[in-house]
Amino acid sequence: MTDPSLPHMPLDNFRRHGHELIDWIADYLETIEDRPITPAVEPGDIRAKIPSTAPATGEDMGSILADLDDVVMPGITHWQHPGWFAYFPASSSPASILGEIASAGLAVQGMLWSTSPAVTEVESAVMDWLVDLLGLPPTWRTDTGPGGGVIQMSASDCTHTALVVARDRAVARGASRDDVVAYSSAHAHFSLEKGSWVAGYQHIRAVPVDSTFAMDPAALRAAIEADIAAGLTPAFVCSAVGTTGTTAVDPVRSIGEISREFDLWHHIDAAYAGSAMVCPEMRHHQDGLELVDSYTFNPHKWLLTNFDCSVFFVADRAQLIGTLSIASPLMSNTASDDGAVVDYRNWHVPLGRRFRALKLWFVLRSYGADGLEAYIRQHLGWATEFTGKVESHARLELVAPTTFALISFRHAGGDEATAALADTINASGWAHITVSEADGRPFVRVSIGSTWTQKRHVDALWDLITNALEEQS
Amino acid sequence: MTDPSLPHMPLDNFRRHGHELIDWIADYLETIEDRPITPAVEPGDIRAKIPSTAPATGEDMGSILADLDDVVMPGITHWQHPGWFAYFPASSSPASILGEIASAGLAVQGMLWSTSPAVTEVESAVMDWLVDLLGLPPTWRTDTGPGGGVIQMSASDCTHTALVVARDRAVARGASRDDVVAYSSAHAHFSLEKGSWVAGYQHIRAVPVDSTFAMDPAALRAAIEADIAAGLTPAFVCSAVGTTGTTAVDPVRSIGEISREFDLWHHIDAAYAGSAMVCPEMRHHQDGLELVDSYTFNPHKWLLTNFDCSVFFVADRAQLIGTLSIASPLMSNTASDDGAVVDYRNWHVPLGRRFRALKLWFVLRSYGADGLEAYIRQHLGWATEFTGKVESHARLELVAPTTFALISFRHAGGDEATAALADTINASGWAHITVSEADGRPFVRVSIGSTWTQKRHVDALWDLITNALEEQS
Numbered sequence: 029m030t031d032p033s034l035p036h037m038p039l040d041n042f043r044r045h046g047h048e049l050i051d052w053i054a055d056y057l058e059t060i061e062d063r064p065i066t067p068a069v070e071p072g073d074i075r076a077k078i079p080s081t082a083p084a085t086g087e088d089m090g091s092i093l094a095d096l097d098d099v100v101m102p103g104i105t106h107w108q109h110p111g112w113f114a115y116f117p118a119s120s121s122p123a124s125i126l127g128e129i130a131s132a133g134l135a136v137q138g139m140l141w142s143t144s145p146a147v148t149e150v151e152s153a154v155m156d157w158l159v160d161l162l163g164l165p166p167t168w169r170t171d172t173g174p175g176g177g178v179i180q181m182s183a184s185d186c187t188h189t190a191l192v193v194a195r196d197r198a199v200a201r202g203a204s205r206d207d208v209v210a211y212s213s214a215h216a217h218f219s220l221e222k223g224s225w226v227a228g229y230q231h232i233r234a235v236p237v238d239s240t241f242a243m244d245p246a247a248l249r250a251a252i253e254a255d256i257a258a259g260l261t262p263a264f265v266c267s268a269v270g271t272t273g274t275t276a277v278d279p280v281r282s283i284g285e286i287s288r289e290f291d292l293w294h295h296i297d298a299a300y301a302g303s304a305m306v307c308p309e310m311r312h313h314q315d316g317l318e319l320v321d322s323y324t325f326n327p328h329k330w331l332l333t334n335f336d337c338s339v340f341f342v343a344d345r346a347q348l349i350g351t352l353s354i355a356s357p358l359m360s361n362t363a364s365d366d367g368a369v370v371d372y373r374n375w376h377v378p379l380g381r382r383f384r385a386l387k388l389w390f391v392l393r394s395y396g397a398d399g400l401e402a403y404i405r406q407h408l409g410w411a412t413e414f415t416g417k418v419e420s421h422a423r424l425e426l427v428a429p430t431t432f433a434l435i436s437f438r439h440a441g442g443d444e445a446t447a448a449l450a451d452t453i454n455a456s457g458w459a460h461i462t463v464s465e466a467d468g469r470p471f472v473r474v475s476i477g478s479t480w481t482q483k484r485h486v487d488a489l490w491d492l493i494t495n496a497l498e499e500q501s
Numbered sequence: 502m503t504d505p506s507l508p509h510m511p512l513d514n515f516r517r518h519g520h521e522l523i524d525w526i527a528d529y530l531e532t533i534e535d536r537p538i539t540p541a542v543e544p545g546d547i548r549a550k551i552p553s554t555a556p557a558t559g560e561d562m563g564s565i566l567a568d569l570d571d572v573v574m575p576g577i578t579h580w581q582h583p584g585w586f587a588y589f590p591a592s593s594s595p596a597s598i599l600g601e602i603a604s605a606g607l608a609v610q611g612m613l614w615s616t617s618p619a620v621t622e623v624e625s626a627v628m629d630w631l632v633d634l635l636g637l638p639p640t641w642r643t644d645t646g647p648g649g650g651v652i653q654m655s656a657s658d659c660t661h662t663a664l665v666v667a668r669d670r671a672v673a674r675g676a677s678r679d680d681v682v683a684y685s686s687a688h689a690h691f692s693l694e695k696g697s698w699v700a701g702y703q704h705i706r707a708v709p710v711d712s713t714f715a716m717d718p719a720a721l722r723a724a725i726e727a728d729i730a731a732g733l734t735p736a737f738v739c740s741a742v743g744t745t746g747t748t749a750v751d752p753v754r755s756i757g758e759i760s761r762e763f764d765l766w767h768h769i770d771a772a773y774a775g776s777a778m779v780c781p782e783m784r785h786h787q788d789g790l791e792l793v794d795s796y797t798f799n800p801h802k803w804l805l806t807n808f809d810c811s812v813f814f815v816a817d818r819a820q821l822i823g824t825l826s827i828a829s830p831l832m833s834n835t836a837s838d839d840g841a842v843v844d845y846r847n848w849h850v851p852l853g854r855r856f857r858a859l860k861l862w863f864v865l866r867s868y869g870a871d872g873l874e875a876y877i878r879q880h881l882g883w884a885t886e887f888t889g890k891v892e893s894h895a896r897l898e899l900v901a902p903t904t905f906a907l908i909s910f911r912h913a914g915g916d917e918a919t920a921a922l923a924d925t926i927n928a929s930g931w932a933h934i935t936v937s938e939a940d941g942r943p944f945v946r947v948s949i950g951s952t953w954t955q956k957r958h959v960d961a962l963w964d965l966i967t968n969a970l971e972e973q974s
Contacts, residue, residue: 034955035868035876036805039527042595046523049599053606054512054519067618071841074622080644082630086869089596096603100859103619107609115616115831118853120608122515123562126522130569132601132807133526135593136580143588145540146576149547157555171553181654182851192699205678205701218829219852226665226825226850228678228701272831328853332509334605335855352699356691357938358588358745358946368544377699377850378655379692380591380801382808386573394510396559403508465830473831482507 037089045089052096053125057108060480064457065109067102074103110485111459112478116272116300116434121332121479123394127387128334138381141369142361148370151179151385154392158339161397162305162325165317168341170370176345178375179337179384183299186324186340187266188223189376193322193351194264194293195227203261211235211251212266213243215273215466217297220266231260241276241428241466243267245283252290265292269314270301273464273473274428274436277301277313284319296323299338303330304432306400307408313431321347330407330433330477331400332391337384340376349374407433407477410486414474417490423497427466433476438469445500446470452496459489510562518562525569526598530581533953537930538582540575547576583958584932585951589745589773589907594805594952596867600860601807611854614842615834621843624652624858627865631812634870635778635798638790641814643843649818651848652810652857656772659797659813660739661696662849666795666824667737667766668700676734684708684724685739686716688746688939690770693739704733714749714901714939716740718756725763738765742787743774746937746946747901747909750774750786757792769796772811776803777905779873780881786904794820803880803906803950804873805864810857813849822847880906880950883959887947890963896970900939906949911942918973919943925969932962 037045077099107118138147155177156169167173180186191210198208205228212220214234224232233255236247252262265287267278280296287294296314302325304310317323323341327333342348353374363369373379395403411433418424418437423445427436439445450463450472462473476486510518550572580591611620628650629642640646653659664683671681678701685693687707697705706728709720725735738760740751753769760767769787775798777783790796796814800806815821826847836842846852868876884906891897891910896918900909912918923936923945935946949959 034953035872036952037595037867039531039595042530042598043523043527045595045599046527046602047520049602049606050516050519050523053602054516056606057515058512069618071614071618071836072622074619075626075644078623078626080626080629081633082865083869084871086872087866089599089863089867092596092863092866093599093603100607100619100623103617103622104607104609105615105617107617108607115610118608118610120605122510122512122518123565125515125602125605125608126518126562126566128605129519129522129526129598129602130566132593132598132605133522133529134573134577134581135591135598135807136577137588137591137808141544142578144576144578144580145542145544146547146573149545149576150551150573153548153551153553156553160554171548182853184851184853188850192701195701196698199703205703218827218832222825222827223850225669225827226700228665228668230672230678334608335610335853336851352695354691354695354698358935359691360936363544377661377696378657378809380655380657380808390562390565392555393560393565394562395508396556398557399508399559462831463833470830479509480507 041089045093049093057480060106060109061458063106063109065106065111065460066454067104069103074099108478108480110478110480110482112481113474113476113489114460114462116329116475117478118335119328119330119332119479120334121391123390124332124334124387127390131383131386134383136383138383139373139379140359140361140364140371142363147383147385148372150389151372152370154385154389155339157392161400162302163308163311164323164341165343168343174345175341175343177339177341178372180340180376181336182338183297183324183326184219184223185376186338187219187295187297188226189340190293190295190322191223191227191229191264193348195229196351197293197347198261198263203263206230207260208263209233209255209260210264211248211262213237213268213271213278215241215271215276216266216268217272217299220297231255237276241271241274243278243283245279245286248283249286252286262290262292264295266295266297269296269298270432272300273466275301275432275434276428277431280314281316281319284316288319293321294319296320298323298325300326300329301432303327304404304408306397307405327388330404332395332479333388337388352376410483411435411476414476414486414490427471435474436471438471443470446472448500449493449496453492456492459492514562518566522566530953533579533582534931536579536582538579538584538933539927540577542576547572581951581953583951583953583955585954586947586949586962587933587935589802589948590951591808592801592803592805592952593807594864596863597805597807597860600863604856604859607856609856611856612846612852613832613834613837613844615836620856620858621845623862624845625843627858627862628812630865634873635775636781636784637796637814638816641816647818648814648816650812650814651845653813653849654809655811656770656797656799657692657696658849659811660692660768660770661699662813663766663768663795664696664700664702664737666821668702669824670766670820671734671736676736679703680733681736682706682728682733683737684721684735686710686741686744686751688714688744688749689739689741690745690772693770704728710749714744714747716751716756718752718759721756722759725759735763735765737768739768739770742769742771743905745773746939748774748905748907749901750904753787754789754792757789761792766794767792769793771796771798773799773802774905776800777877777881779870780878800861803877805868805952806861810861825849883956884908884949887949887959887963900944908947909944911944916943919945921973922966922969926965929965932965
């Protein structure tokens with residue numbers, strides 16, 4: 029029983045509102061297709077519905093929850109809509125939502141093993157499961173190898189962490205912080221540039237790409253040699269396995285060999301495409317992982333797990349922990365001091381951590397390895413079929429090969445026609461795509477992989493596109 | 502209706518399991534006091550209950566949820582137990598849990614205003630509410646001032662962000678990255694040291710403290726002058742308002758004046774104590790906020806909001822955004838390109854962001870300003886009373902003044918007696934405290950402020966302590 033002297037909502041009310049909210053979520057997911065996928069609001073419209081100061085006295089939870097419909101929903105872009113083909117998906121699934129709920133209810137802090145051993149041990153177990161599921165080097169398992177994985181918030185955080193370790197590695201060998209250099213392809217995600225700036229790199233090289241937008245290893249070598257000749261210290265190189273723009277795949281093995289020759293930290297950004305590695309036939313795209321120091325991918329993009337759940341693997345956890353460990357008397361405890369346990373606080377920048385592994389554990393168990401493989405393979409198949417249709421349409425041209433489940437194409441009639449086509453799709457109210465640029469020209473990205481997307485939605489998108497092309501002509 | 506061709510749990514099952522999970526959480530919170538507060542497990546015990554690889558085929562959700570009791574709970578340290586007096590609290594409340602649930606169900610990405618306007622606008626509104634609730638400078642409101650607030654994961658992240666902006670500000674004025682210097686008190690949280698290392702600072706000064714463990718401004722000035730004389734560039738100083746060890750309060754105004762004289766970025770770490778500022782009588786501890794560039798506090802510590810919810814305010818958002826903005830064609834959209842909206846992706850390191858403002862909005866509305874004030878003031882009162890008992894007990898001595906709701910004391914009989922007392926408390930099974938160190942000697946921290954703690958628990962802790970002291974004698 030809740031003590032009446034406490035100011036909190038009685039737990040019986042929590043039960044009632046919790047049940048209502050579960051039903052509200054289920055109703056939402058069942059009817060999401062009936063809603064316009066993007067909201068019709070102007071800047072400030074939602075804010076205008078919210079008082080400018082907090083209420084002086086507490087409000088009834090029923091009226092607060094009613095504002096989910098009245099205030100929040102009019103300003104929601106429905107990432108879980110089956111017509112979501114924009115950016116990359118924001119994964120979610122019923123199993124994952126249940127995991128989030130359990131984590132919120134427990135409300136424990138997993139900063140140290142000792143502050144809730146289950147938080148750390150479930151996470152280590154699940155990270156090790158992923159090593160096998162994705163065909164990563166077995167030495168990256170925490171239980172048997174020198175490597176290991178940890179959940180962070182986003183690929184931006186993981187990449188930033190790798191950049192910090194790489195910088196300190198170079199500085200420890202005598203480099204000035206002003207002279208360290210980071211390399212990635214000219215098509216790498218802007219988080220590479222941002223992470224490099226944040227980590228203090230002054231020299232950030234965008235290495236030229238080939239016709240598939242993959243990094244040219246010869247150009248990488250030339251850039252490294254030029255920087256060395258200029259007295260700088262190459263410290264970090266990122267191979268993108270699936271760039272954000274077009275899912276281009278950098279040559280991991282060639283870049284890895286160069287990283288070893290010149291002693292650079294070699295990081296893999298597989299934020300989106302990592303999930304595809306549950307399909308063995310995809311793994312040739314990451315051939316050369318034994319020449320990799322760190323690797324990130326986001327189960328929250330394409331593996332049915334709610335944000336935030338970005339996984340960061342390192343081949344040698346000692347280097348990571350060595351950079352990020354700071355002693356503190358308040359953090360001292362027998363298990364940590366004996367070195368008997370993993371303390372994930374030493375694997376990333378933040379100290380506190382919630383029980384994020386729970387949702388991933390729920391997802392991997394609920395779908396099983398075979399289920400995840402079938403789920404991803406279905407998307408890959410739909411994307412292949414869609415690509416074939418684009419290729420055979422006289423007014424469309426592919427911008428890049430379809431390697432995973434993103435199709436990148438433009439109107440053969442020029443940039444204005446491409447922009448008009450994109451506008452028509454997004455004006456449909458039920459399908460949403462993003463426009464990006466390659467070689468200075470816009471193109472349409474169709475990203476297949478949202479949780480609730482079925483084949484009929486992909487087919488309907490194609491019909492929408494062909495109808496729009498008919499009307500444009 | 503869920504389409505049977507999708508591999509997901511049918512939504513009817515989600516409803517059923519969701520309801521079960523809500524009841525499981527309510528049952529847990531109702532019975533938490535009956536559980537041992539810390540688990541009786543050795544390293545590896547939880548892991549041993551988990552298979553070493555993921556299941557090949559999907560498992561029934563019922564059996565997965567059963568493992569919450571069978572696998573997880575035996576390894577949980579119960580941070581929500583009313584006998585939790587360790588570290589600082591990990592806040593949670595029924596209203597906050599409901600907010601987390603709604604956020605998980607919507608599963609939207611708030612990286613840009615345009616990717617879900619409500620995520621950004623609710624967050625801006627709630628940040629502005631906090632400015633008034635905490636008595637922060639009105640110019641820190643996003644709607645009317647040049648400042649603004651944003652939710653990040655942890656105070657470590659917020660402080661790291663401030664360190665990065667400070668570093669780049671110094672570098673922009675001609676400093677070498679090798680020469681920038683960061684200052685904080687010798688009693689500051691280790692996240693200051695860690696954040697400084699991560700941001701690439703080679704020179705990190707722990708400024709001496711006075712007898713209350715507050716930074717000595719004269720020592721700060723001397724350190725800055727010595728570094729300038731040595732050719733270095735002082736760039737950043739942190740004032741702690743409530744250190745982690747003893748909740749010491751650095752003199753914000755004096756440090757602010759020095760920061761202005763020598764052109765340093767002045768950051769406030771009020772991770773724990775910021776929540777106390779809902780009580781106007783506490784605000785003199787942060788006098789001088791007009792001389793502050795950034796400020797962080799954690800509603801997830803003491804304001805009834807689930808982790809992660811750390812708030813970062815800046816006095817001038819332009820400097821923050823200038824450092825952290827990177828253009829990207831994929832992120833381009835009319836509202837952003839026109840500068841008409843806040844895009845929080847440019848306010849921190851990660852790109853993606855979940856709808857964290859929802860839980861804080863629920864909490865502030867559910868309790869109201871008066872309710873929060875009364876809640877905090879009650880803890881402050883209990884701490885004052887407890888402090889009086891410590892002061893009048895012959896065998897105990899205070900280590901530091903009780904400024905908020907943390908009481909720091911040791912056994913007058915020496916360090917071994919202090920350690921024995923701490924062990925006795927933690928062996929009780931229902932009360933949990935942390936030991937830290939000051940001046941190289943251990944002390945017991947009693948942190949009052951857990952959501953479900955009532956006066957009777959604080960009284961029982963005192964009885965436990967006095968009984969232990971009797972038995973020790």
